[in-house]
Amino acid sequence: MALVGPSGAGKSTLLGLVNGSVLPTAGSLRVLGDDPSRLRGPALRRLRARVGTVHQHLELVGQLRVVHNVNAGRLADWSAARAAWSLVRPQGVPEVLDALSAVGLADRAYERTERLSGGQRQRVAVARLLVQRPELVLADEPASALDPVLADAVLGLLAGLTEQGGALVASLHDPALALRHCTRVVGLVDGRVVLDAPVADLDAGDLADFYAAPR
Template identity: 85%
Template sequence: MALVGPSGAGKSTLLGLVNGSVPATAGSVQVLGADPTALRGRAQRQLRARVGTVHQHLELVGQLRVVHNVNAGRLSDWPAWRAAWSLVRPQGVPEVLAALERVGLADRVFERTERLSGGQRQRVALARLLVQQPELVLADEPASALDPVLAERALALLSRLAAERGGALIASLHDPALALRHCTRVVGLVEGRVVLDAPAAALTVGDLADFYGAPR
């Protein structure tokens, strides 16, 4: 599903409600059969492990090497001692390399993340999601720092990742063409309200350009 709408429409807030990082002030949220804000302890960690997020600001630690940032996708599955030891001697390197290979960064596994370009850091965030293997994939502007070719690959990768687990992808996108090529449903928000909900097959790039108020 593609979330579309102008800046400030509420797309990032909606994704935060789904992954539990933003508490609901009214109503309730059901994610994979549970309310993320009502869970605590192990139940909360288990649900979060099933939901993977590519954040708009990526949530990477620049001072750490790429391998550590990718391994962050598995921290909910590791005991605290293994997570701490991994900072000294990286764990699961073959799996990290496989994920980085899929995003074209296998040669950067031990490089400090802060030395990468914006597009490369975005691909590190995608690799982190690959090792997590979530059922529900949330992506907040996952192609914003990528060139057109890499943007297509990123959306295709996210779609495949969701399909591999029999789950779903919800992506906030500003590019109407990407939304229509990689999503089956489009939901449009304006000032926090749903004003569009339609199958992607029933829409055109021109329809979404009109919705954004942007030139075709």
């Protein structure tokens, strides 16, 4: 599903509600059968392990090497001892290299993440999801720092994570990406749903009209 809408429409807030980083002030929410706002401790960690997020600000640790940031996608499945040891001797390196190869960064695995460009760091965040293999993928502007060719490739990778029965919810500004890689489009304005339609019923003109409509 593509979330579209002008800046400030509530797209990032909605994704934050779903991954539990934002608490609802009213109403109720179910994510994979659970209400994140009512979970604590191990139960909340188990739910978060099933939900993968590409944050707008990426949430990477710049001082760590790329391999460690990618492995962060598996921390929920590892013991504290294994996670600590992996900082000394990275674990699961073949899977990490496969994920980095998919986003075109296999040669940067041992480089400090802070030395990468903005677009490269965005691809590291996608590789982190590829090793996590979540049931639900949330992506907040996952292509904003990428050129058109890479943006198309990254959206294809994220959409591919749904092939085993999962789901993708991506906040997107590019209507073409939404129409190519998603099956449903939801448009938000001021926190309200004003568009909800299958991609098969839409074209680029419909989304252009949505953005051009007076608010």
